[in-house]
Amino acid sequence: MSATTLGAATPVAGTTRPALEIRGLSKTFPIGGLFSRKAVRALHQVDLSLGRGEIVALVGESGSGKSTLARCVARLEKPSSGEILLDGVDVLKRDRFQASRAYRSQLQMVFQDPFGSLNPAHRIEHFLRRSLAIHGKAGSAAETQQRLEELMATVGLQPDMLNSYPHELSGGQRQRVAIARALAVEPQVILADEPTSMLDVSVRIGILNLMRKLRDEQGISMLYITHDLASARYLADRTAVMFAGELVEEGESLDLLANPAHPYTQLLVSAVPDPARSGSYDPVRRAELRAAVMMPASCAFDGDPEQPCSAEQPVRHRVGSPENRHWVRCHLYRPAAGSAGHALVESKVS
Amino acid sequence: MTVSQVSFGSHEPVLEVKDLTVKYVGDTRSTTAVDRVSFSIGTGEIFGLAGESGCGKSTIANSIMRLLKNPAKIAGGSILFGGKDVLAMSPEELRRFRWQDVAMVFQSAMNSLNPVLTIGEQITDIYTTHAGYSRKESLRRAAELLELVRIDPVRLRSYPHQLSGGMRQRAVIAMAVALKPSLLILDEPTTALDVVVQQEIMAQIKELQHELGFSVLFITHDMSLMVELSHRMAVMYGGRIVETAKASDIHASPQHPYTQALMGAFPPLTGPRVPLTGLADGVKFRNIPDLAEVSPGHFVAPVGADTAGAAGGPVLEGASR
Numbered sequence: 001m002s003a004t005t006l007g008a009a010t011p012v013a014g015t016t017r018p019a020l021e022i023r024g025l026s027k028t029f030p031i032g033g034l035f036s037r038k039a040v041r042a043l044h045q046v047d048l049s050l051g052r053g054e055i056v057a058l059v060g061e062s063g064s065g066k067s068t069l070a071r072c073v074a075r076l077e078k079p080s081s082g083e084i085l086l087d088g089v090d091v092l093k094r095d096r097f098q099a100s101r102a103y104r105s106q107l108q109m110v111f112q113d114p115f116g117s118l119n120p121a122h123r124i125e126h127f128l129r130r131s132l133a134i135h136g137k138a139g140s141a142a143e144t145q146q147r148l149e150e151l152m153a154t155v156g157l158q159p160d161m162l163n164s165y166p167h168e169l170s171g172g173q174r175q176r177v178a179i180a181r182a183l184a185v186e187p188q189v190i191l192a193d194e195p196t197s198m199l200d201v202s203v204r205i206g207i208l209n210l211m212r213k214l215r216d217e218q219g220i221s222m223l224y225i226t227h228d229l230a231s232a233r234y235l236a237d238r239t240a241v242m243f244a245g246e247l248v249e250e251g252e253s254l255d256l257l258a259n260p261a262h263p264y265t266q267l268l269v270s271a272v273p274d275p276a277r278s279g280s281y282d283p284v285r286r287a288e289l290r291a292a293v294m295m296p297a298s299c300a301f302d303g304d305p306e307q308p309c310s311a312e313q314p315v316r317h318r319v320g321s322p323e324n325r326h327w328v329r330c331h332l333y334r335p336a337a338g339s340a341g342h343a344l345v346e347s348k349v350s
Numbered sequence: 351m352t353v354s355q356v357s358f359g360s361h362e363p364v365l366e367v368k369d370l371t372v373k374y375v376g377d378t379r380s381t382t383a384v385d386r387v388s389f390s391i392g393t394g395e396i397f398g399l400a401g402e403s404g405c406g407k408s409t410i411a412n413s414i415m416r417l418l419k420n421p422a423k424i425a426g427g428s429i430l431f432g433g434k435d436v437l438a439m440s441p442e443e444l445r446r447f448r449w450q451d452v453a454m455v456f457q458s459a460m461n462s463l464n465p466v467l468t469i470g471e472q473i474t475d476i477y478t479t480h481a482g483y484s485r486k487e488s489l490r491r492a493a494e495l496l497e498l499v500r501i502d503p504v505r506l507r508s509y510p511h512q513l514s515g516g517m518r519q520r521a522v523i524a525m526a527v528a529l530k531p532s533l534l535i536l537d538e539p540t541t542a543l544d545v546v547v548q549q550e551i552m553a554q555i556k557e558l559q560h561e562l563g564f565s566v567l568f569i570t571h572d573m574s575l576m577v578e579l580s581h582r583m584a585v586m587y588g589g590r591i592v593e594t595a596k597a598s599d600i601h602a603s604p605q606h607p608y609t610q611a612l613m614g615a616f617p618p619l620t621g622p623r624v625p626l627t628g629l630a631d632g633v634k635f636r637n638i639p640d641l642a643e644v645s646p647g648h649f650v651a652p653v654g655a656d657t658a659g660a661a662g663g664p665v666l667e668g669a670s671r
Binding site: 230231 | 402552573577611616628
């Protein structure tokens with residue numbers, strides 16, 4: 001394991017141990033009929049750590065496994081192997097079959113669709129009150145009411161909205177309610193799976209600003225799962241890039257997007273629409289990058305004194321100075337057969 | 351110079367929309383989805399229409415194609431295509447107008463392919479129905495068409511589910527340009543696709559546009575994508591156009607607070623990390639006035655006193671931090 005935990009080896013300054021640590025997490029889904037022995041490898045040996053008061057973005061295309069990772073950490077899916085350490089405790093060993101209430105009180109989720117995650121039959125008050133009651137945070141009636149109003153203020157909503165039904169709220173307001181519901185439990189970690197992709201574009205930045213405020217003021221750690229590199233750069237302290245169920249690169253967000261080292265990251269970065277570089281699409285370069293991702297022939301970090309290149313082991317090379325904690329998986333590494341199919345493989349046409 | 355006369359270059363406008371008003375009529379009340387909207391698209395111009403869900407941009411596209419169904423009613427205004435009044439066309443004229451003159455790629459069009467017919471059958475159908483070619487000739491042209499969007503012609507025998515999302519979308523775009531229309535309407539053509547595929551499809555559309563010389567009405571909510579692709583663009587809010595100008599001008603200096611909010615919603619990929627501002631929750635712009643020219647070719651709706659944040663708060667939020 002020591003070869004693959006470079007990211008976790010250097011903890012964030014001022015913290016003792018990471019709030020959430022994922023070690024060697026794998027997940028395979030069986031495919032085919034009842035007696036089929038085929039399986040799709042959705043996640044393979046993922047190591048990721050989340051420091052206290054840190055926002056880490058997990059980016060990748062659809063099918064890269066980022067939502068499977070979120071579902072595993074949220075304990076909605078049972079990982080095939082690996083460890084999930086919350087505050088140093090392996091939760092997969094502690095609560096073997098499903099998430100315990102203790103786990104839920106430390107880790108909360110915000111889902112993609114605020115239209116589906118709030119029961120339309122209840123007032124906003126109900127969702128927050130229920131969170132407080134289940135996790136034993138409800139005090140006297142007056143205290144509870146005060147706490148509800150506090151929560152609403154924290155997420156930037158008017159207290160009189162407590163009496164509204166979800167259909168009376170806009171998408172952005174509903175997502176704020178979903179965040180308030182998560183906050184009611186006073187979690188250490190919030191898992192946000194594409195929290196803005198269903199919202200109208202003009203209110204998205206407001207949600208990102210709110211997440212940033214929660215990190216700064218309450219020290220909540222967040223795993224921000226997104227396909228939008230620009231928002232990852234805007235919000236996250238560190239960004240990890242996922243491809244075909246494995247992490248290929250991770251580093252300080254600004255540094256990672258300025259100096260992407262893996263051809264897949266370069267491919268992603270070059271594809272983000274950016275008015276500043278209109279008409280920058282270069283089919284020749286694109287074909288080269290695709291080839292470098294799918295059929296690696298050389299590694300830019302050949303001769304790395306710390307980690308020699310390897311096609312069999314997922315070796316991590318350091319990129320730039322150590323304080324950026326930027327590493328890239330050796331370009332030469334080709335995972336064994338069985339990994340999830342990917343759009344890049346299918347669309348060889350252009 | 352009025353808004354509807356400004357277009358890219360000095361070409362004749364292909365499409366002129368003037369004071370278009372569309373209402374959804376209910377039993378007790380009606381909603382104005384598109385309110386006195388005017389714009390024009392020149393020959394070979396890519397015109398972008400930006401705005402959020404529900405702002406009326408797709409209703410405009412459907413009006414141009416005359417695809418509106420009850421309870422939607424065109425309550426006023428005119429749509430001229432090459433000087434011909436689209437709203438006065440007979441069913442037979444319309445049949446020829448659609449696909450031959452104006453073609454449309456719908457949102458998530460890749461799912462609009464018929465799953466039980468091969469790609470080839472669906473493309474040849476266009477030629478036999480609209481152009482009256484023989485089956486053999488149609489097949490030959492269908493193969494050419496797929497090559498145009500860089501799909502191997504052996505795929506003519508494939509069913510839609512055998513193609514990736516990007517390939518299906520490319521096939522749909524190929525079908526749209528099959529009869530060499532002079533205007534192509536793209537309604538969120540890449541929303542369901544990953545960025546890498548999205549960029550390739552947009553590049554392909556640009557290439558096709560260059561080759562075939564059609565005009566494009568491009569509808570999306572992704573401002574970065576729109577600015578990168580369009581020559582001119584308009585921003586819609588609540589059925590009204592609040593700002594229209596050259597795409598580069600809007601990118602450089604958005605004037606209307608709503609345009610600013612939309613632009614701010616897409617953080618840049620370079621430069622320092624600066625706090626951005628979004629539209630505060632609950633902000634509504636009401637009674638948007640007509641556009642006024644602030645600089646040559648740049649029209650903005652003046653922001654009236656009717657605009658206010660929730661409980662009188664600011665229109666834009668997030669800058670305070």
